[in-house]
Amino acid sequence: MHSRLPLACRSLTAGVLLSALLAGCSASVEPDEALRPSKPALASTPAPESSATSEPKEFSLMVTGDVLLHPPLLEQARSAAKSGYGKDYDFSALLAGLKPYANDADAALCNLETPIGTPPYSGYPRFTVPAQILSDLKSIGYDGCTTATNHTVDAGTSGVNRTLDALEEQELFATGSYRSKKEAQEPPIMQIDGIKLGVIASSFSLNGLPEAADWQVDTGVDAQKLIQRGKSARQDGADVVVAAIHDGTEYSNRPTAQQRKLGRELAESGVFDFIYMHHTHSALPIEKHDGTWIVYGLGNSVAKHATKTILNREGISVKATFSHDEKSGDWKVSQLQWVPHMLSQSPVAWCQVFEASACLPEADAKASLARTTATVNAYGAFDDGLEDWKIE
Numbered sequence: 001m002h003s004r005l006p007l008a009c010r011s012l013t014a015g016v017l018l019s020a021l022l023a024g025c026s027a028s029v030e031p032d033e034a035l036r037p038s039k040p041a042l043a044s045t046p047a048p049e050s051s052a053t054s055e056p057k058e059f060s061l062m063v064t065g066d067v068l069l070h071p072p073l074l075e076q077a078r079s080a081a082k083s084g085y086g087k088d089y090d091f092s093a094l095l096a097g098l099k100p101y102a103n104d105a106d107a108a109l110c111n112l113e114t115p116i117g118t119p120p121y122s123g124y125p126r127f128t129v130p131a132q133i134l135s136d137l138k139s140i141g142y143d144g145c146t147t148a149t150n151h152t153v154d155a156g157t158s159g160v161n162r163t164l165d166a167l168e169e170q171e172l173f174a175t176g177s178y179r180s181k182k183e184a185q186e187p188p189i190m191q192i193d194g195i196k197l198g199v200i201a202s203s204f205s206l207n208g209l210p211e212a213a214d215w216q217v218d219t220g221v222d223a224q225k226l227i228q229r230g231k232s233a234r235q236d237g238a239d240v241v242v243a244a245i246h247d248g249t250e251y252s253n254r255p256t257a258q259q260r261k262l263g264r265e266l267a268e269s270g271v272f273d274f275i276y277m278h279h280t281h282s283a284l285p286i287e288k289h290d291g292t293w294i295v296y297g298l299g300n301s302v303a304k305h306a307t308k309t310i311l312n313r314e315g316i317s318v319k320a321t322f323s324h325d326e327k328s329g330d331w332k333v334s335q336l337q338w339v340p341h342m343l344s345q346s347p348v349a350w351c352q353v354f355e356a357s358a359c360l361p362e363a364d365a366k367a368s369l370a371r372t373t374a375t376v377n378a379y380g381a382f383d384d385g386l387e388d389w390k391i392e
């Protein structure tokens with residue numbers, strides 16, 4: 001997120017924008033002509049410079065991997081809340097490392113792997129987690145989450161609906177699962193400072209569980225269907241379209257052949273400005289193909305797997321900066337930045353590994369940086385312009 005608009009005013013879907021404006025956001029929502037405050041200027045006041053109301057020429061999007069709250073993370077958050085302020089769970093220490101990055105981007109999107117539930121919460125194989133995770137994600141700077149994963153229907157329709165209600169309560173953008181056919185048919189467009197960002201989410205699987213209706217979750221990794229959805233988002237007004245795909249083989253450090261083919265087909269279609277994926281709980285390479293960046297696997301944001309492999313403690317977060325080309329009218333990723341991270345053991349916390357910190361033993365951070373760097377660069381991302389994302 002950034003300072004042009006207050007957080008509460010930036011991340012709203014069209015449906016809730018008006019009520020937010022009435023709640024006091026109107027003075028800052030300047031890029032949208034229709035929503036400009038109507039207070040008349042005094043006759044003697046000079047007209048504002050046109051640049052003050054022009055459309056932004058650049059914006060940045062942070063995307064991060066799976067928010068997967070295994071039971072040990074709930075225990076940790078429950079202990080943290082005991083010394084807190086009346087919350088049942090407090091995930092802020094777990095997420096704190098992400099905050100400066102979320103604040104460095106105009107918008108931040110998470111991937112919410114599991115449904116929100118009610119006590120008692122549950123872990124693998126059918127997860128439910130407390131709604132406090134969403135208020136804590138919001139408070140560190142997230143603007144929305146994708147919700148199409150292999151765990152989306154773990155708690156059935158009530159879990160899908162409860163999750164979307166909780167996201168809406170936090171005024172977080174969501175796409176990937178829906179409460180009604182009507183909601184599923186609305187364009188998946190997130191507003192960022194007057195820019196319309198189309199987010200095409202999809203999950204390869206629902207872990208064998210049935211959807212209540214075929215519109216309930218965006219599923220399938222068929223390139224042509226995803227391309228068609230991207231085209232529809234453009235027809236519905238999206239300035240920029242990204243694909244957020246939940247796919248791959250767990251704990252691997254390379255995409256599957258099918259996954260790479262999918263990423264490349266989406267890139268070659270010209271419909272997507274940026275493509276990213278999650279689900280493997282491990283970092284995968286980044287590739288620029290046919291002029292479009294593909295991030296094959298972000299890994300986890302936060303998790304605590306029972307399966308012991310160093311790879312599921314590692315992930316990457318990415319900031320894509322989009323710039324507007326006046327001649328063509330197109331938006332393109334003008335800069336892609338990455339930050340590698342590792343989850344500390346006890347307590348679990350998100351820790352960047354570019355630089356030494358108190359978060360992890362130095363040797364662990366160095367080894368993780370070397371490992372993730374080699375993975376991310378397997379297809380030549382640095383030669384193609386991938387840059388480090390370091391916060392001053």
Ligand SMILES: [Zn+2]
Pocket residue numbers: 113149150151246278279280
């Ligand atoms: Zn998954």
